[in-house]
Amino acid sequence: MTENMDKQKIRHFLSDHSQEAALVLIILAVGTLVQLRTGGSFLTASNLNELMREASMLIMVSIGMMIVIVSGGIDLSVGSVMGLSGMIAALVLRDHRQIPIAALFLIAMGVGLICGTITGFVVAKLRIFPLIGTLGTCDILRGVIYLFSKGEWVSQTDMTENFLAISTGTFLGINYMVWFAVIVVVFGFVFMGHTRFGRHIYAVGNSEANARISGINTERTKWAAYMLSGMIAGLAGLLWVCKYACAQGTSATGFELNVIASVVLGGVSITGGSGTVTGVVLGSLLFGMLSNILPLIQVSSFWQRAIRGAVILISVIINALVSRRAARKALERREQNETNE
Amino acid sequence: MSEYVLELRDITKRFPGVVALNHVQFRLKKGEIHALMGENGAGKSTLIKVITGVHKPDEGQMLVNGEEVFFQNTNDSAAKSIAAIYQHSTTYVHLSVTENIFIGHELKNRFGLLDWQEMHRRAKELLVSLGSGIDPHTLMGNLSVAEQQVVEISKAVSANAEIVIMDEPTAALSKRECEELYRITEQLRSEGKSILFISHRLEDMYRLANSVTVFRDASYIGTWSIEEVTNEILVQAMVGREIKDLYPKAKVTLGETALEVKGLSRTGYFRNVSFSVRKGEILGLTGLVGAGRSEVCQAVCGLTPYDSGEVLLHGQSVRFTHPAQAMKKKLGYLPEDRQLQGLLLPWEIYQNETLSSLEKYKSPAGINKKKECEDGEQLSARLSVKDKNIFEKVSALSGGNQQKVVLAKLLNMDLDVLILDEPTKGVDVGAKSQIYAIMSELAVSGYAIVLISSEMPEILAMSDRIAVMHEGTLVKILDRQEATQEKMLAYAMNSADDMLKGGD
Numbered sequence: 001m002t003e004n005m006d007k008q009k010i011r012h013f014l015s016d017h018s019q020e021a022a023l024v025l026i027i028l029a030v031g032t033l034v035q036l037r038t039g040g041s042f043l044t045a046s047n048l049n050e051l052m053r054e055a056s057m058l059i060m061v062s063i064g065m066m067i068v069i070v071s072g073g074i075d076l077s078v079g080s081v082m083g084l085s086g087m088i089a090a091l092v093l094r095d096h097r098q099i100p101i102a103a104l105f106l107i108a109m110g111v112g113l114i115c116g117t118i119t120g121f122v123v124a125k126l127r128i129f130p131l132i133g134t135l136g137t138c139d140i141l142r143g144v145i146y147l148f149s150k151g152e153w154v155s156q157t158d159m160t161e162n163f164l165a166i167s168t169g170t171f172l173g174i175n176y177m178v179w180f181a182v183i184v185v186v187f188g189f190v191f192m193g194h195t196r197f198g199r200h201i202y203a204v205g206n207s208e209a210n211a212r213i214s215g216i217n218t219e220r221t222k223w224a225a226y227m228l229s230g231m232i233a234g235l236a237g238l239l240w241v242c243k244y245a246c247a248q249g250t251s252a253t254g255f256e257l258n259v260i261a262s263v264v265l266g267g268v269s270i271t272g273g274s275g276t277v278t279g280v281v282l283g284s285l286l287f288g289m290l291s292n293i294l295p296l297i298q299v300s301s302f303w304q305r306a307i308r309g310a311v312i313l314i315s316v317i318i319n320a321l322v323s324r325r326a327a328r329k330a331l332e333r334r335e336q337n338e339t340n341e
Numbered sequence: 342m343s344e345y346v347l348e349l350r351d352i353t354k355r356f357p358g359v360v361a362l363n364h365v366q367f368r369l370k371k372g373e374i375h376a377l378m379g380e381n382g383a384g385k386s387t388l389i390k391v392i393t394g395v396h397k398p399d400e401g402q403m404l405v406n407g408e409e410v411f412f413q414n415t416n417d418s419a420a421k422s423i424a425a426i427y428q429h430s431t432t433y434v435h436l437s438v439t440e441n442i443f444i445g446h447e448l449k450n451r452f453g454l455l456d457w458q459e460m461h462r463r464a465k466e467l468l469v470s471l472g473s474g475i476d477p478h479t480l481m482g483n484l485s486v487a488e489q490q491v492v493e494i495s496k497a498v499s500a501n502a503e504i505v506i507m508d509e510p511t512a513a514l515s516k517r518e519c520e521e522l523y524r525i526t527e528q529l530r531s532e533g534k535s536i537l538f539i540s541h542r543l544e545d546m547y548r549l550a551n552s553v554t555v556f557r558d559a560s561y562i563g564t565w566s567i568e569e570v571t572n573e574i575l576v577q578a579m580v581g582r583e584i585k586d587l588y589p590k591a592k593v594t595l596g597e598t599a600l601e602v603k604g605l606s607r608t609g610y611f612r613n614v615s616f617s618v619r620k621g622e623i624l625g626l627t628g629l630v631g632a633g634r635s636e637v638c639q640a641v642c643g644l645t646p647y648d649s650g651e652v653l654l655h656g657q658s659v660r661f662t663h664p665a666q667a668m669k670k671k672l673g674y675l676p677e678d679r680q681l682q683g684l685l686l687p688w689e690i691y692q693n694e695t696l697s698s699l700e701k702y703k704s705p706a707g708i709n710k711k712k713e714c715e716d717g718e719q720l721s722a723r724l725s726v727k728d729k730n731i732f733e734k735v736s737a738l739s740g741g742n743q744q745k746v747v748l749a750k751l752l753n754m755d756l757d758v759l760i761l762d763e764p765t766k767g768v769d770v771g772a773k774s775q776i777y778a779i780m781s782e783l784a785v786s787g788y789a790i791v792l793i794s795s796e797m798p799e800i801l802a803m804s805d806r807i808a809v810m811h812e813g814t815l816v817k818i819l820d821r822q823e824a825t826q827e828k829m830l831a832y833a834m835n836s837a838d839d840m841l842k843g844g845d
Contacts, residue, residue, distance in 0.1 A: 194707030196699040203696055206685045213644065213674060213682050214697040214750065215665040274687060327736075 018322050019267030022315070023282035030289055037297040049175060053167075055288030056181035057236045057243075061255070062262045062284045063188035063277065064229035069263055070192070071225040072205040072272030073130035077119055078259060080141035081230055082237035082252035085111040087145050089238050090154035090247035097160055104163070105238060112234015113227055115141055120226030124219045138256070146249050156245040167242040177239055184232055188277045191228075201225055205272030261312050262287040267319055286311070345404070346371045346535045347392070347423075347504055352401035354387055359740070359767060361387040364401070365561040367554060369504065374526060374536045376550035380579055380795065380830075383556040385539050389506055392537075393425045394418040405504075419445075424502035426493045426510060434482030439464040441481050442496045467495040471525050487518035494525060505529060506537045511545050523548055541629050543572065543834060555579055576827050588802030589774070591781045595805070596620030598656070599789035600672070600758045602641060605650030610636040611813040614650070618758070618789040623780065625804030626793045628833045632810040634793045635677055638760045642667045642674040654758065668697065673751045677762040677793075679740075683747040686736040690728055691717025693735050694749040701753075720749040724779060741772020748779060759783065760791040765799060777803060797826045811835040 034042045041047075061078055068075045085108040092099060092107055115137070122133040156164070169176050192198040200221045203211040211218050241247045266283025268275025290311060294304045347369040354362040362384045369375050379385050390396040391403070394412030403410055405421045412418045432441055439457075442464050450456040464477035473491045481489060490510055497505050507526070511519045526536060526549060538549060546553055546567075553570055555562040555578040562578045601617040611633035618624045626634050640647040643661025652659055654670050661667045664674060676682035684693055695702065695713050702709040717731040724745040728738060735746055744764060751759060761780070765773045780803060784790055794800050800807055807819045809832040817832045 190707060194710075196703070196708060199692070199696070199699060199708065202688075203685060206687065207681060209682045210676075210685060213664055213676050215668040215754075216696075217663065217665055273685075 017276075017278075019319055020276065020279050020282055022318065023266070023279065023286055026311075026315070027282065027286050027289065030286070030293075034293050034297050042293070042296065045173075049173075049178075051289065051292060052178045052181075053175045053243075054292050055285055056175070056177040057239055058258060058262055058288050059181045059281055059284040060184040060239075061229075061233055061236045061259045062266070062280050063184050064232035065256075065259045065263050066188070066266070066268050066275055066277070066280045067192065067201060068130075068225045068229045069260075069268050069270060070205045070272055070275050071201045071222050072208065073123055073222060073225065074134065074260070074270075075119060075226060075229050076131070076134040076256050077115065077138040077141055078229060078233040079252045079255040080138045080145070081112050081115040081233040082240055082255060083249070084115065084141050084145050084148070085109070085234035085237035086241040086251055087149050087154070087237075087247045087249075090159070090241050091148060093160065093163060094154050094158040101162055101166070105235070108238035109231050109234040112237065113231040115234070116227040116230015117223075119230060120223035123226060124222035142249075142253070145251075149247075149249060151249065153249075154241075154247040159241075159245060164242060164245055167239065167245075177243065180235065180239060184235070185277060185281055188280075192277055197221070197224065202273060206274070258287060258291075259284075261308075265312055265315055344371075345369060346406055347537075348404040348407075349388075349392070350402040350404070352388075352391060352398045352403065354391060354396055354398050360559050362391065362398070363559045365556065365559070367561070368564070369535050369537055370551075371535055372530060372533050373551040374530055374538055374549050376546040376553040377537060377539045377556065378541075378546065378553060378575065378579060379556035379562075380797065383579075384559040385556055386508065387559075388556070389425060389508055389537075389539070392418065392506065393423060419500060419502075422501055422503040423506070424497035424500055424504070425506040425508065426490065426497060427508050432481045432489055432493065434480070436481055437477065438468075438475060438479050438481060438484070438492050439477040441492055442467065442477070442499050444496075446500060463499070464495070467499055468492075471495060471498070471528065472521075485518075487514050487521065490514075490522065491525065494529070498529070502534065504535050504537070506539075508539045509541065510538070511540060511542060519545070541834065543575065576830055579830065588799070589778050589781050590623075590803055591785050593621040593784050593805075595622050596787065599654070600641075600791070601653040601656075602637070603651040603653065605637060605640060605647050605652070607636065607640055607645070607647045610645075611640075611810075614810075614815045616808050616815060616818065618791055620757070620787050620789050621784050622805045623784050623790045623792055623803055625800035625807040626791055626810065627795065627797070627800045627807060627829060628810035630795060631812075632833065633813040634810050635762050637810075638674065638762060638791060638793060642672060642760060644674070668754060668756070671756045672758045673754060673756040673760070675747055675751060675759065675761045675764055677766065679744055679747050683750075684735050684743055687734060689732050690721060690726065690735055690738075690746055691731040693746050694720050694731075694753055697750050698753045716753060720753060721746075723752075724749050725775060739772070741768040741776070744768055744772070744776060745779075748776070752783075757787065758789045758791075760793070762793045763795065764792070765794070765796065773799075797829055800829070801826065809833050 031043065061082070065075060065078060088111050089104045089108040093104060119134055119137045122128050122137060123130045166176050171179055192201070200211065200216050203214065203216055204218050204221045208218050237252065240252055262284035263275070263280055264270055264283070265287055266275065266279035266281070268280060287308070290308045294307060295301070299307065345368045349365065349367040351364050351366060352362055353360070353364050365384065365388065367388065377385050377388070387396065391398050394415050394417050397412070405423070410417070410421060433444065436444070439461050443460050448456045448460050450459070461477050468475050468477065468491070471491060471494065473488070475484065475488055475491065481492065484492065494505070510522055514522060526538070529536060538545070540546060550567050552564060552566045553575070554564040555575065557579060565574065596619055598617050599620050603615050605614045606612050614637050616624065626638070628634050636645065639645045641652050643663050643666055654672060659670060667674070680686065685696070691714055694717050699708065702713045714731060721728060721731055726738070726742050726745045726749070728742065735743055738746065748764070764780070765776055768776065780790060780792070792800065792803060801824055805821055807821070807824050807829065808815055809817045809819065809829055811833055812835070816835060819828060
C-alpha cells in the first residue's frame with residue numbers, strides 16, 4: 001500500500017516535472033557525448049566554470065523573460081535594454097573613472113527599470129499586443145544607444161581594472177558573474193513561487209478574465225513583470241560590457257531570441273500561465289551548452305545553428321505531446337470521478 | 342420515400358456529468374416550418390448540433406429522407422443538404438458578402454482560379470431572389486445583424502440546402518427586420534424547403550410555424566400542429582415539471598438594505614434597471630438568455646462600465662471600475678462561465694480557493710503555504726468538495742465540485758453581498774442541492790444574495806423576491822408568494838398581458 005503510494009508520488013512528481021527531468025537527461029547526454037568526443041578533457045572544473053560564466057547572462061535574462069512570458073506577454077526589447085544600460089554605464093565610467101562600482105550597478109539597473117517601465121506602459125496600460133509593442137521599443141531603444149554614444153565605442157582602455165575584475169574575479173572559486181546569476185535565480189524562485197505577486201502573474205497569464213474577476217489588478221501585474229524583466233536586463237547589460245570589455249551600439253543585438261529560446265526550452269508555455277524557474281535555468285544551461293561546446297567537438301560551424309534549432313524544436317514538440325497527454329488524462333480522471341459519485 | 346425529410350428516433354446524448362438529450366424524437370415534414378421551443382438548457386442547441394454532425398449521438402437513429410445517416414462532422418450533414426444558421430452568426434466579418442456566401446464551395450473558372458465575376462453575379466442573383474438589395478461586394482462586418490442573417494440564408498440556399506435550421510434568428514432583430522425574416526422564411530417554404538425554427542418568442546411561432554415541438558430538461562415533451570396548440574398548452578409543456586425536494590430554503594428575518602441599484606443604464610445592454618437586496622435575502626434575477634441580467638450585475642461589480650444610474654452599498658454611493666474595489670467593499674461576483682472566468686483549471690484546488698484572498702497569507706517568506714493549505718482543507722470540507730486531496734488539479738473535478746471551489750474562493754474573502762451568476766449551470770442534481778444548501782446557509786448568516794438563473798424552479802424555490810428582465814429592462818419584481826412559473830415566463834417573454842388572461 002505505502003509502496004503503491006510512493007510509486008504514485010514518484011509518478012506524479014515525474015509527470016509534473018517531466019520537462020525538467022527530460023532537460024536533465026538531455027544535458028547529461030550532451031555532456032557525456034562531449035566528454036567522449038574530447039577524450040575526457042571536457043569535464044574539468046575550469047571548463048565548467050567557463051561554461052557557467054558564458055551561460056550566466058543568458059540564465060539571468062531568461063528569468064526576467066520567464067516572468068513576462070508567464071504573465072502572458074513577451075519582451076523583444078531585452079537585447080536593446082542590455083545594450084543601452086551597458087552603454088550608459090560605460091559612458092559614465094569613461095567620464096568619471098572614480099565612480100564606485102556599486103553606483104554603476106545602480107545606474108545600469110535603473111536604466112533597465114526605466115526601459116521596462118516604458119515597455120510595461122505600452123503593453124499593459126495602452127494594451128498594445130506585446131509582440132508588436134516590444135518590437136517597437138526594441139528598435140527605439142537601439143536607436144537611443146546611438147544617440148548617447150554618438151556612434152562611438154567605449155573600449156577597454158576607457159575602463160578601470162576594478163570594473164573589469166567583475167567578469168574575471170572569483171568568490172569561493174566561482175566567477176562573480178555566476179554569483180550574479182545565482183542571485184537572480186534565487187530571487188526568481190522566491191518571487192514566482194512564494195509571493196503574492198508571483199501567484200498573481202501565473203493567474204493573469206492563465207486567464208486574464210478570471211484574474212480580473214478574482215480581484216487581481218491585471219494591469220499593474222503585467223506592468224510589474226516588464227519592469228522586473230527590464231531591471232534584470234539592465235544588470236545583464238552591465239555584465240556584458242565587463243565580459244567583452246567593450247560597449248558598442250550593436251552589443252547584445254538579437255540576444256532576446258536566445259533568451260526566448262531558452263525559456264521555451266525550459267518548458268515555459270509561450271501562451272503564458274505556466275513554467276518553472278528550475279526549468280528555465282536548465283533550459284538556458286542547455287542552450288548555453290549547445291552554443292558553447294559544439295565548437296569544442298569540431299562540429300562544423302555550418303551545422304551549429306541548425307543543431308541548436310533542431311534541439312529546441314524537438315524539445316518543444318515533445319513537451320507539447322506530453323502536455324496534451326496530461327490534459328487527456330485529467331479529463332479521464334474527471335470522468336472517473338463522476339462515475340464514482 | 343418517407344413522409345419526413347428528417348427524423349430522429351430515440352436520440353440520447355451525454356456529456357460528462359449531464360444528459361443533454363434523453364431519448365428524444367423529432368420529425369420534420371417536407372415543406373413545413375417547424376418550431377422547436379423550450380427553456381434555456383432544454384436541449385435545443387444540442388439537438389441542432391446532433392443534426393448538423395457537430396456532436397455524435399450516444400444512442401438512437403437519425404434518418405434523412407428515410408435513410409439512416411451517421412454524421413461525423415458538419416461536412417457530412419452539408420452533403421445531405423442540411424444547413425444551419427446560428428444564433429451568433431458564424432460569419433467572416435473581414436470578407437465580402439460574396440466570399441461569405443461561397444466559402445467552402447467556391448466556383449472556379451477553366452484555369453482553376455476563383456471565378457469572382459461569376460460568384461459576384463450569382464451572389465447578387467441569390468440576394469435579389471430573397472428580395473434583398475445588399476451589394477455582394479460589401480464587407481460582411483459593415484452589415485447589420487439582420488442583413489448578415491439574410492446573407493447566411495443565401496449561403497444555405499446557394500449550397501442547395503433542403504433542410505434549413507435557424508437558431509433564434511429573431512433574437513437580435515427589430516420588429517421590422519423580423520417581418521423581413523418571416524417573409525424570406527415563408528418564401529423558402531413555398532420553394533419546398535423544410536425549416537426547423539428555434540425561438541423563445543411565441544409570436545414567431547404563431548406567425549410562422551406549421552407545427553411546434555417542445556423540449557424540457559433534455560426530454561421530448563410533445564408535438565402539436567399550430568391549429569391545436571394554445572398558450573396554456575405550451576407554457577405547461579415548457580415549465581410543468583415536478584419540483585423535487587432539493588431546495589432547502591430556510592426562513593430568514595431580513596436585515597437592512599445591503600445593495601441598491603438605481604436606474605442603471607448602459608446603451609445597448611440594459612436600461613433603467615433598479616432593484617435592491619437586503620441582508621439575509623435572496624433576490625432571484627431571471628429572464629431569457631440575452632435579457633441583460635449578467636450585464637447589469639457585471640456593471641455593478643465593476644467588470645464593465647455603465648452610462649448612468651447609481652449603485653448604493655450599505656447606503657453608501659459607490660462606483661467600481663475594477664472588481665478588486667468591489668471586493669474591498671465586500672461585494673463578490675461568481676461568474677457564469679466557471680471554466681473560463683471562475684477557475685484556473687491547471688491549478689490545484691487550494692490555490693484556486695485562496696487566489697482572491699492572498700493578503701491573508703502574507704508572511705516574511707512570501708506566502709504562508711501552511712496556513713493556505715489548512716484553509717483550503719477547511720473550505721473543501723465545509724463545502725464538501727469531493728476530491729482526493731486539496732492538491733488535485735481542478736480540471737480533474739466534476740462540474741459541481743468545480744463550482745464549489747469557485748464558491749469557496751468567495752467564502753474565503755470577507756464579503757457580505759454575493760452575486761451568483763448561474764451557480765448551478767451544468768451541475769448534476771446532487772451537487773445542485775448541496776449548492777442550494779450552502780446558499781441558504783449563507784443567507785441565514787446574513788449575506789445578501791443576488792441569484793441570476795434561467796432555471797425557473799430554482800429561482801422560485803430559492804428567492805425571496807424575483808426580478809424578471811426582458812431585453813434590457815427590468816419588467817417586474819414578484820414576491821415569493823405571488824410568483825409562479827407561468828407568470829415568470831410570461832413576464833420574461835414580455836407577453837404577460839396576452840398570456841395571463843387565460844390563467845386568471
